Amino acid sequence: MAKLTINRNIIILHFTVLIWGFTGVLGELISIPAMPLVWYRVFIAAISIYVYYVFTKRSLKVTKQQLWQYLGVGMLVGLHWVLFFHAIKISTVSVTLVTLSSLTLFTAILEPIINRKSISVSDILVGLLIIFGIYLIFKFEFQYFWGITFGLLCAFVASIFSIFNARMVKKGDAAAITFYEMLGAWVGVSVVMLLGGQFDEHLFLNTKDLFFLLVLGVGCTAIAYVLGVAVMKELSAFTVALTTNLEPIYGILLALLIFGQKEAMSSGFYMGASIILAAVFIYPYLKSKIRF
Known part of the structure; x- marks a missing residue:
């Protein structure tokens, strides 16, 4: 029975990660610019989570200090998503998702600094691999320079x-x-x-954009989050980390399936992407084996 529960949770986690991977595809399908896109996404997600709390009769009460902390970090989340969708708009879904995988690199560098810990050997090894992979992508896909740059900034803020x-x-x-x-x-x-005068015609939605925004806000944000948290309580951290690393792979495959030739990249890109993704996949294993 326990094994069946674990297997079911693993399937749910994979489905959740697949939904997260679909986020990039939706960013390309929605025609409005990144800023209003994020504005709608977080508004829809907040309403959806609030409805979930009302339905489950749970309390949203927090202390004043916690409230300011959560709102402040939320502004970083908003910046992350604006950078993410802007990178997609000016490059491709594949380029953005692969550069977003550098989140592991930035976390390996920033976490010891913020938490005042020493950087481990595994962090250095994985970081060097990711840097080499990013170098290859820059070299072979230089026409997407700004898309790669915004993707890296997006990963930095996410970290x-x-x-x-x-x-x-x-x-x-x-x-x-x-x-x-x-x-x-x-x-x-x-x-x-408001300061940039962007409450303009871009906020007016056609039927297609409204539908995709609802899918993005409700399905890929609120529901995916609830599912993700539920199974993460039952699975090991290693299993969760390894499965979550599939997000860019799922996203790239979905983008290739939906957009076809537009998402096709050079062999150099896929070489760099493979190195980055391999580094990201071996990271949880190295962290569990190397203690210094």
Whole structure:
């Protein structure tokens, strides 16, 4: 019975990661620019999570200090998604997802600095592999220079808020943290749009964009999050880390399937991508084996 439960949770986790991988495809399918796209996404996600809390009769109450922390980190989440979708708009889904995999590299560097720990040997080894893979992608796909650059910035910001999230979730409810982070992201993006005069015609949606935004906000954000948290409580950290690393692979395969030739890259790109993804996959194993 326990084995059946574990297998079911692994299937659910793979499905969740597949949904996350579909996020990049939706970014390409939705025609509005990155800023209003994120504005709608976080608003829809926040409403969806709130409805979930009302339905399950759970409390969203947090302390004032926690509230400001969650809203602040939420603004970083909003920035991350704006950079992510902008990278897709100016390059391809494949380029963005592979460069986003450098999240492992940035976390390996930033986490010891923020948490005042020493960098481990495994972090250095994996970091060097990822840097080499990024170098190959820059070399063979230089026409996507700005897409790669924004993808790396996106990974850098994601690394920062992931480190803070890992710290905050030890003292607070994970779903409540996400709700307030979505609110923080929405407020942050709203302020930037207001100052930049971007509350304009781009906020008007056609039927296709509205449908894809609902899929993105409800399916790929709120529901995927609830599913992800539920199974992560039952599976080992190693299994979760290894499965989550499939996100760029699922995303690239979906992009190739849906967009075809537009997503086809050079052999140099796939060589660099393979090195990065291999490094990301072996990272959990090295962390479990190398203790210094």
